[in-house]
Amino acid sequence: MASTLNQIKPGCSCKVVNIGGxxxxxxxxLCMGVTPGTVVEVVKVAPLGDPMELKIRNYNLSIRKKEAxxxxxxxxxxxxxxxxxxxx
Amino acid sequence: MADxxxxxxxxxxxxxxGKTTLFNRLTKxxxxxxxxxxxxxxxxxxxxxxxKPGTEDxxxxxxxxxxxxxxxTPYSEEEIIARNYIVDENPDLVINIIDASNLERxxxxxxxxxxxxxxxxxxxxxxxxxxxxxxKIDFDKMSEMLGVPIIPIxxxxxxxxxxxxxxxxxxxxxxxxxxxxxxxxxxxNDILDHSFKYFGDNPEAIxxxxxxxPISSESFEKKKFDPSLLKHADNIDYDEHSAEIYSEIxxxxxxxxxxxxxxxxxxxxxxxxxxxxxxxxGIPIFLVVMFVxxxxxxxxxxxxxxLIDVFFNETLAGFVEEWFTAAGxxxxxxxxxxxxxxxxxxxxxxxxxxxxxxxxxxxxxEDTGYMSRVAFLLDRIFTKIGLSGKSFIPLILGFGCxxxxxxxxxxxxxxxxxxxxIFITPFMSCGARLxxxxxxxxxxxxxxxxxxxxxxxxxxxxxxxxxAWLLKKTIFxxxxxxxxxxxxxxxxPDLYTYAKHIWEKTRGFVIRAGTIIFLASVLIWFLxxxxxxxxxxxxxxxxxxxxxxxxxxxxxxxxxxxxxxxAMSLFTGFIAKEAVVSTIxxxxxxxxxxxxxxxxxxxxxxxxxxxxxxCLAAFATIKRELNSWKLSxxxxxxxxxxxxxxxxxxYRIGLLVVESGIL
Ligand SMILES: Nc1nc2c(ncn2[C@@H]2O[C@H](COP(=O)(O)OP(=O)(O)OP(=O)(O)O)[C@@H](O)[C@H]2O)c(=O)[nH]1
Ligand SMILES: [Mg+2]
Numbered sequence: 001m002a003s004t005l006n007q008i009k010p011g012c013s014c015k016v017v018n019i020g021g022x023x024x025x026x027x028x029x030l031c032m033g034v035t036p037g038t039v040v041e042v043v044k045v046a047p048l049g050d051p052m053e054l055k056i057r058n059y060n061l062s063i064r065k066k067e068a069x070x071x072x073x074x075x076x077x078x079x080x081x082x083x084x085x086x087x088x
Numbered sequence: 089m090a091d092x093x094x095x096x097x098x099x100x101x102x103x104x105x106g107k108t109t110l111f112n113r114l115t116k117x118x119x120x121x122x123x124x125x126x127x128x129x130x131x132x133x134x135x136x137x138x139x140k141p142g143t144e145d146x147x148x149x150x151x152x153x154x155x156x157x158x159x160x161t162p163y164s165e166e167e168i169i170a171r172n173y174i175v176d177e178n179p180d181l182v183i184n185i186i187d188a189s190n191l192e193r194x195x196x197x198x199x200x201x202x203x204x205x206x207x208x209x210x211x212x213x214x215x216x217x218x219x220x221x222x223x224k225i226d227f228d229k230m231s232e233m234l235g236v237p238i239i240p241i242x243x244x245x246x247x248x249x250x251x252x253x254x255x256x257x258x259x260x261x262x263x264x265x266x267x268x269x270x271x272x273x274x275x276x277n278d279i280l281d282h283s284f285k286y287f288g289d290n291p292e293a294i295x296x297x298x299x300x301x302p303i304s305s306e307s308f309e310k311k312k313f314d315p316s317l318l319k320h321a322d323n324i325d326y327d328e329h330s331a332e333i334y335s336e337i338x339x340x341x342x343x344x345x346x347x348x349x350x351x352x353x354x355x356x357x358x359x360x361x362x363x364x365x366x367x368x369x370g371i372p373i374f375l376v377v378m379f380v381x382x383x384x385x386x387x388x389x390x391x392x393x394x395l396i397d398v399f400f401n402e403t404l405a406g407f408v409e410e411w412f413t414a415a416g417x418x419x420x421x422x423x424x425x426x427x428x429x430x431x432x433x434x435x436x437x438x439x440x441x442x443x444x445x446x447x448x449x450x451x452x453x454e455d456t457g458y459m460s461r462v463a464f465l466l467d468r469i470f471t472k473i474g475l476s477g478k479s480f481i482p483l484i485l486g487f488g489c490x491x492x493x494x495x496x497x498x499x500x501x502x503x504x505x506x507x508x509x510i511f512i513t514p515f516m517s518c519g520a521r522l523x524x525x526x527x528x529x530x531x532x533x534x535x536x537x538x539x540x541x542x543x544x545x546x547x548x549x550x551x552x553x554x555x556a557w558l559l560k561k562t563i564f565x566x567x568x569x570x571x572x573x574x575x576x577x578x579x580x581p582d583l584y585t586y587a588k589h590i591w592e593k594t595r596g597f598v599i600r601a602g603t604i605i606f607l608a609s610v611l612i613w614f615l616x617x618x619x620x621x622x623x624x625x626x627x628x629x630x631x632x633x634x635x636x637x638x639x640x641x642x643x644x645x646x647x648x649x650x651x652x653x654x655a656m657s658l659f660t661g662f663i664a665k666e667a668v669v670s671t672i673x674x675x676x677x678x679x680x681x682x683x684x685x686x687x688x689x690x691x692x693x694x695x696x697x698x699x700x701x702x703c704l705a706a707f708a709t710i711k712r713e714l715n716s717w718k719l720s721x722x723x724x725x726x727x728x729x730x731x732x733x734x735x736x737x738x739y740r741i742g743l744l745v746v747e748s749g750i751l
Contacts, residue, residue: 024163024501024570027161028158030331031161031196031330032158032193032196032572032574033193033196035330038334046465047365047367047465048468050467050471051467051468051571053365053464057190057192058190058191059190059574060574061573062571062574062575063570063571064467064570
């Protein structure tokens with residue numbers, strides 16, 4: 001099922017399908033490793049409701065929900081762990 | 089020195105990968121490190137010497153520390169500095185520092201650097217953390233796959249003192265990385281020596297040692313790189329490109345890295361964050377921490393403050409007086425030394441313990457990784473006013489000193505956000521303002537020290553946020569930039585560096601007291617003792633300072649401190665904020681001080697000094713960073729106007745409260 005990253009609940013993982021938004025945002029996310037196919041875990045949401053904390057490629061990244069809403073994901077990735085991006 | 093350098097090495101890598109730590113090691117420097125991305129915002133040059141092979145000659149090698157970058161497409165000002173340096177300045181060698189615990193993302197830049205074609209070595213840093221987890225990396229294979237020599241290091245290790253303390257703390261050192269720095273230097277020198285020869289007759293003759301294939305001479309045509317990399321992000325869409333690079337990286341990593349059983353850093357970070365960024369506890373903890381710091385600076389700092397105070401005002405002043413009287417020194421000289429210099433400089437030095445404790449906390453925040461968490465916690469508030477949570481980092485640095493804080497605004501991606509942040513940063517109460525509050529609070533609010541301090545600091549933050557909102561609605565209109573920030577794992581601060589930072593910053597204040605405050609005190613003493621015809625006056629109200637002050641003072645009448653001495657102290661405060669304290673110490677007797685200020689007036693005065701125009705050094709920095717006289721004068725005028733309004737409100741409300749008899 002396709003949705004956007006901001007809809008994913010804390011503690012859940014999903015897989016990036018595509019990134020929308022403007023080119024600046026897109027390129028920044030891409031060069032930091034948020035590429036299609038990457039598994040992303042939503043770690044938590046900040047106390048005031050925004051931003052979110054993500055775990056991706058073995059590091060923690062914080063982005064706002066607004067930015068997350070331009071990242072399209074499929075949330076079936078919980079057990080299709082991509083070798084390089086998730087460590088057990 | 090710098091011009092004599094024969095070679096230049098640039099340190100390039102992701103933010104927070106340890107570039108500055110390595111730089112400090114290589115060049116025996118003492119540049120600032122911290123566990124958050126964006127510490128270094130300028131290029132810094134240092135050097136080391138090596139021996140020319142086959143001779144006794146010494147050669148100087150310049151090492152350039154650069155701000156961290158995630159890719160060669162820059163977004164913010166400090167990233168542009170790094171990118172431009174690597175691309176335009178043609179360093180003889182690039183050492184690409186990689187955080188080995190975060191390989192995939194770090195290798196992205198490596199791929200881009202490789203494309204530029206300059207000679208390069210990879211320093212695989214943080215090996216201690218990698219080893220702690222039991223992770224194994226096949227360096228040879230990785231080096232072969234990347235086509236770049238790799239040297240595993242641990243930049244923080246080996247300093248005798250901290251290494252010992254680290255062992256005591258149960259900290260594991262890295263076996264693989266032992267001696268890594270020496271190997272790195274050796275390798276760098278090797279390449280420098282050889283690459284020089286490549287330009288000679290027979291480039292293929294000398295393969296760089298340890299490398300599988302000789303560095304081709306073509307890779308030294310440094311100007312030859314892919315120009316499409318250099319366009320601004322707006323015009324490029326290299327979606328495919330990034331995804332491709334990452335899939336190549338994944339291949340390399342899966343072929344060369346065997347993840348260990350443990351995830352020490354991640355587990356630790358998760359545990360700590362479970363409390364510090366907890367949904368309910370996160371923000372209260374931040375406020376409590378701030379409150380505790382102010383309270384501590386009062387109680388613990390206060391003990392030392394009293395001792396220093398006694399030393400200056402009784403021991404030293406008494407000694408000097410006796411000595412001068414015995415030596416028959418003229419009265420004016422005695423007066424200058426005791427009532428000018430000792431009062432002025434001593435008055436400021438008295439509060440060094442408070443400043444010290446402030447820095448113990450601020451530096452801890454920077455070194456552990458809490459800094460980025462605070463930005464994470466409070467970002468929402470900043471979204472509302474159209475700024476990025478990243479603005480909070482310059483603001484927190486502003487608690488220390490406005491100068492580096494204003495410069496730290498460079499890390500903001502968006503120009504309007506950067507300007508707004510520069511405008512509001514001086515509202516954050518800097519360390520130099522602490523003595524002013526300490527002096528007033530000590531006399532008028534000693535029972536509520538922590539609370540009064542918290543009130544002032546929070547007021548500064550609120551005014552900053554309100555102003556940002558206003559500025560973003562008016563002169564700095566523009567879309568808010570995306571907030572994308574790395575949260576580094578918590579790290580135990582390197583004790584040696586930690587102590588050194590606190591020492592450096594505290595020392596800075598002591599040096600200021602001995603130089604600028606010393607001069608200001610002499611000047612104030614002269615101006616309050618002599619009139620316009622340079623003859624000594626009995627009553628300082630008739631002095632130069634008194635006459636000018638009396639003329640100006642009515643401006644401050646509505647705020648409650650229309651006394652000429654208070655007015656003049658605000659003027660000298662422009663030289664350096666601590667000079668307010670010196671001026672008051674020189675001009676007032678303790679009795680006058682307590683008579684002319686009431687708690688309400690004292691509060692209004694503190695609010696004014698919190699918010700009004702920044703000191704000369706901060707102003708100069710603002711001017712440089714905004715690159716506009718108009719805007720910087722506007723900033724100073726705006727700050728002063730806000731200070732006036734806020735002090736007025738505080739004074740009036742204070743009077744009402746007192747009259748109504750609530751307190
Ligand atoms: N455990 C460990 N920590 C390290 C090592 N090298 C650096 N650090 C820590 O990593 C953090 C970042 O170090 P810096 O040298 O400031 O990193 P930088 O690359 O200059 O960062 P920016 O200037 O922000 O780009 C600091 O907390 C260092 O103490 C290492 O080898 N092992
Ligand atoms: Mg640095």
